[in-house]
Amino acid sequence: MKNMIPVAMSNRHIHLSQEDLDILFGEGYQLTKMKDLSQPGQYACEEKVDIVGPKGTLKGVRILGPVRTHTQIEISVSDGFVLGVKAPTRDSGNIEDTPGAKIIGPKGEVEIEKGIIVAARHIHMHAEEAKQFEVKDKDIVNVKINGPRGLIFNNVLVRVSPSYALEMHVDVEEGNAAAIKNGQMVELIK
Structure with missing residues (x-):
């Protein structure tokens, strides 16, 4: 049938910069691929982190690889209520004027000033x-x-x-x- 496209649902996740990955998991840390995703070169990782906002915490947020230039957290509208942030709906990578949060990993913590979006x-x-x-x-x-x-x-x-x-x-x-x-x-x- 014409104009048909497969659809997939995306759960909350985080993309990390290498700098933030090093702080959260240790210097020179490499992500562990759990499974490939539908987009070539993208994968879900074994590693997870906790995201802490002004009102609450999202525990066990999956990291997606590979590392990126900037850390970005993609959540749902309901997740924003849990965290206590009003995340705008944005295209991936457009993180200007977005809320930040604390990210907790097994070896350290990072406070990002911006980066939380609801993905368009x-x-x-x-x-x-x-x-x-x-x-x-x-x-x-x-x-x-x-x-x-x-x-x-x-x-x-x-x-x-x-x-x-x-x-x-x-x-x-x-x-x-x-x-x-x-x-x-x-x-x-x-």
């Missing part, structure tokens, strides 16, 4: 797929979810790169609202 729902696709779908990088589209709790997600960001594999990402709260199953096919509509 988005679609990863390769340039060839973007041609097929007649979209380009940073386009905003709608996506239709079928089923007993079907709905239309508005404001879905398209991200195009030669290193991406076709997949839409929503957070767990959004996915549960529509009773989505990982791998379910959803329809891009314009």
Whole structure:
């Protein structure tokens, strides 16, 4: 069927810089791959950390690899209530004017001034797929979810790169609202 895309739900997680990883786990620490993720080169790690906000703590937040230039924490809206922070909905990597938190690892703690976001729902696709779908990088589209709790997600960001594999990402709260199953096919509509 035309314009169909697999969808996956993303739970809370953290991307660490090497500098913060060294403080949290020890100098020169290397992340331990637990399993590959759908996007090439991305993986879930064995390591977890605790995130402490003004009101509460999220324990056992999974680290995703590889390390990045800047530490970023991706949470759900409900997680923001637990932490006591108002995280804006943002594209990954856009962390200016976002709240920070304390991160606790087995060897140390880091206080980040910024970096907590609610990830904008988005679609990863390769340039060839973007041609097929007649979209380009940073386009905003709608996506239709079928089923007993079907709905239309508005404001879905398209991200195009030669290193991406076709997949839409929503957070767990959004996915549960529509009773989505990982791998379910959803329809891009314009």
